[in-house]
Amino acid sequence: MFRLSKAAEYAIRGVLHLSFKAEGETCGIDEIAKAQGVPPAYLAKLFQSLARKGFVRSFRGVEGGFILTKRPKDITLLEIIEAMEGRICLNDCLIYAGYCPKDDVCPVHPVWKEAHKRFVDYLKGCTFEEMANASKVKAMRTKEKISA
Amino acid sequence: MFRLSKAAEYAIRGVLHLSFKAEGETCGIDEIAKAQGVPPAYLAKLFQSLARKGFVRSFRGVEGGFILTKRPKDITLLEIIEAMEGRICLNDCLIYAGYCPKDDVCPVHPVWKEAHKRFVDYLKGCTFEEMANASKVKAMRTKEKISA
DNA sequence: TTAAAATAGGATAAAAAAGGTCTTAAATGT
């Protein structure tokens, strides 16, 4: 059932939120959760996981929170998705060669291989910088409209 | 968690199996299930569903079974997948415009839209005829190797 | 009329997804 999990969706929103912050500026779970409309307790858990995997760094205590460990242009959508869901695998036979006993003769197998490659390549090409900028552009356009 | 369900996987194997049959030749569930290595009772239910949706026609009684209602070249991978899993929807915001309240300003939304389009287009381009032929070619090559 | 074969539908068991709670640990300002 090719659908993004909420976990990944929320993590993406969170990382996107951090992408707008100045470098070094921490941001707490509650702010992110509120701004992005996400259950705080759940998001906290997701960010723990992101921290363990090195995508964000956490600071406890007063003025604590999270920062990105890399610049938005060096973080791809694919990375965050795979951090939350594990490696993308469109069909079981892509787990490893030979997982499905027929994969060497099955005419559907190469189709999944190619679909996987295309899907992953596209997601790999999407950086958070691009997305953050697209968002700024949209916000600016809206402003133009209002002032015009 | 972008993964094909067993239901769809089995249905694909089933339709592929029928693609090798002569037009009008019926084929029972047991034969398909055995040949494709699929639980017969489960496959039976899946084929009922395919029949209701018009992809196959069923014949009861002795010498009964299933035939395709269209020629393999007119059946795409996408159709069978969507018959079993419903419309492909990579992220909830693609269900309909406005489903996610942010979809008009969200910079991730267009990414999913494009990813969906690419994915669906690729799957739509894969017909069972192509796949069946690819399989024949492979079988022939294997024969050549053996006889050589 | 009997045996083969699909139909209809429920039962269900296991797994994954989605979310919450509560306690502990670390940082910081006073």
Added chain:
DNA sequence: ACATTTAAGACCTTTTTTATCCTATTTTAA
């Protein structure tokens, strides 16, 4: 030192989805 703030960790519940199995019923050719 201490209170406050905030993340970390561990555990738990509920819901949804997936993948089956099962049994009774209908249909049809021989």
